[in-house]
Amino acid sequence: MQPDRERRREMETPSNGSSDSFVKMPTIKFTKLFINGEFVDSVSGKTFETIDPRTEEVIARVAEGDKEDVNLAVEAARQAFDHGPWPRLPGSERGRIMMKFADLIDEHVEELAALEAIDAGKLFGLAKLRDIPSAANSLRYYAGAADKIHGEVLKMSREFHAYTLREPIGVVGLIIPWNFPTTILFSKVSPALATGCTMVVKPAEQTPLSALYCAHLAKLAGIPNGVLNVVTGFGPTAGAAISSHMDIDGVSFTGSTNIGREIMQAAAKSNLKVVSLELGGKSPLVIFDDADVDKAVQLALLGILYNKGEICVASSRVFVQEGIYDEFVKKLVGKAKDWVVGDPFDPKVNQGPQVDKKQFEKILFYIDHGKREGASLLTGGKPVGDKGYYIEPTIFADVKEDMLIVKDEIFGPVMALMKFKTIDEAIKMANNTKYGLAAGIVTNNLDVANTVSRSIRAGIVWINCYFAFDSDCPFGGYKMSGFGRDNGLEALQKYLQVKSVVTPIYNSPWL
Structure with missing residues (x-):
């Protein structure tokens, strides 16, 4: 496009x-x-x-x-x-x-x-x-x-x-x-x-x-x-x-x-x-009711906007338990609107341009497709400026698991936000992907963290953190995320x- x-x-x-x-x-x-x-x-x-x-x-x-x-x-x-x-x-x-x-x-x-x-x-x-x-x-x-x-x-x-x-x-x-x-x-x-x-x-x-x-x-x-x-x-x-x-x-x-x-x-x-x-990856970030909402918002934004979403482990599918969902969404959208997009040499900027025209247009295609599929665009969704490959942080709600923006790896600053009720439902939704590269869990309950981390099929699982890479920590995928x-x-x-x-x-x- x-x-x-x-x-x-x-x-x-x-x-x-x-x-x-x-x-x-x-x-x-x-x-x-x-x-x-x-x-x-x-x-x-x-x-x-x-x-x-x-x-x-x-x-x-x-x-x-x-x-x-x-x-x-x-x-x-x-x-x-x-x-x-x-x-x-x-x-x-x-x-x-x-x-x-x-x-x-x-x-x-x-x-x-x-x-x-x-x-x-x-x-x-x-x-x-x-x-x-x-x-x-x-x-x-x-x-x-x-x-x-x-x-x-x-x-x-x-x-x-x-x-x-x-x-x-x-x-x-x-x-x-x-x-x-x-x-x-x-x-x-x-x-x-x-x-x-x-x-x-x-x-x-x-x-x-x-x-x-x-x-x-x-x-x-x-x-x-x-x-x-x-x-x-x-x-x-x-x-x-x-x-x-x-x-x-x-x-x-x-x-x-x-x-x-x-x-x-x-x-x-x-x-x-x-x-x-x-x-590739389509990594889930699962946020439970007992989580600190402000911390969860920070992790969710970091998970999808770091490196302008051009990262294989991006938390592009965010699942939030219903008890804190409304508060989470309100704070998330507010923080996303404050995110500064601009010249990557400017120390005040949070997000630079996508890597090239092809990737820029691919991301905009998925954003437009998400709108056509009926997802609710909470914020973002547009290019920024009149030159360069800059895109606003974009958050969709009211998404369904069969939508392209939920299934496909977009590799850009586009989040699909979903609500869940029970642990079992969260695990099922998190695993409903052909990929298995990474996952995140936000909870203060050790039993929940242990249960979910052992149940999600992914090569690395972060609990109350994200992008915690290290030279000593093996990294790779399950399923179609490789071997x-x-x-x-x-x-x-x-x-x-x-x-x-x-x-x-x-x-x-x-x-």
Whole structure:
């Protein structure tokens, strides 16, 4: 759909004016592919535009990688794995280099946060405070694990001595989404580096700049050539080439369920490579009568408006018990109307622009569809300003479970609000989705919290909090939200394979 620009109201804070008044704009230094330790043009020479969602203007032209470029990157990664030092270094030495990499990210936090703001529309302040430091912390966490990867001695039932080895799986393809470009990049790169794997990274075409900058920092840190390669480009070409490549041993992907299916099919048709998928979500937030209403309102708004709703675990379905429903709605709408949408470099702003025109129009389509389906629009629902991809915080009530705005992942600042009576009803409604990524529970009753958390089918459940991520906490989905885990020591497993070694004990009767 084409948004009606005439009905877009002016924002209270500047959305596209002099952002330099808030922070110094970054210089775009790296726009080429990073293969075998060097920045190079694509084989075809083609480039594509990366767009500033604040202004709808071109930031830079970036090299457009294709199948031939992926082949070159895989060749470099394979050479680095089969013959290079990285998999053969002591884990402590890999950890030392990863620590230096983390320090370099900290030193360049301003540039990386600014790149996230102009490329992804992320709040500069939050990117500087959380996103970029979390990337560095991920490196440090897995650097500490690099020399602690080991197998087990087995107690065989016959006269054999046996043990297992945990070895790096080889060359891995890492396909990164656009909503948390640096955070998710390092949730995959860090454990892969720790295990001794080499890799080909494809950042999202909407947000290529931070990954290329980090590739530069990786080389400065001393990561050998060919270990970390970055191929910028599009999913149907570069992404598909990674998924189907016969010399890639595993793929880790974060993105939509539909693309996850295509990656699995490509992996099956090629070399049966290991696949890990973190996919979509339609996460429930269940609020009970005994909850502190003000706290519940704060969590509900945070759950859907953080990162302008472009987060896979967004609490887009909010269920409120009938005893506090009216009070909750009144306070929620009031707080939503005070939410400031504008330039992500402005420290007074709560919400920046959606990542690109396609996502902006998709969200507006769902909002219009919700109105047509008969849901009550309590607040929001319109674009903001006359330039940039800004959308008001939007809350629907009187929704039914078969409405598209309840079933589909919108990936924007759109909440569907529902009422329930009993715990059993809340559990049934929360589980009535094809997804199972995350859930939230707000209650002061321990029995209710325990019952509901064990009953909801989701990979992570937050009680009286939301977005409580940590490097040590495994993250991934149930059902159509995928399989495999990022974060935590469990994330190491998808970059490792187990080898059993068996030898007879001396004078064994089996000889």
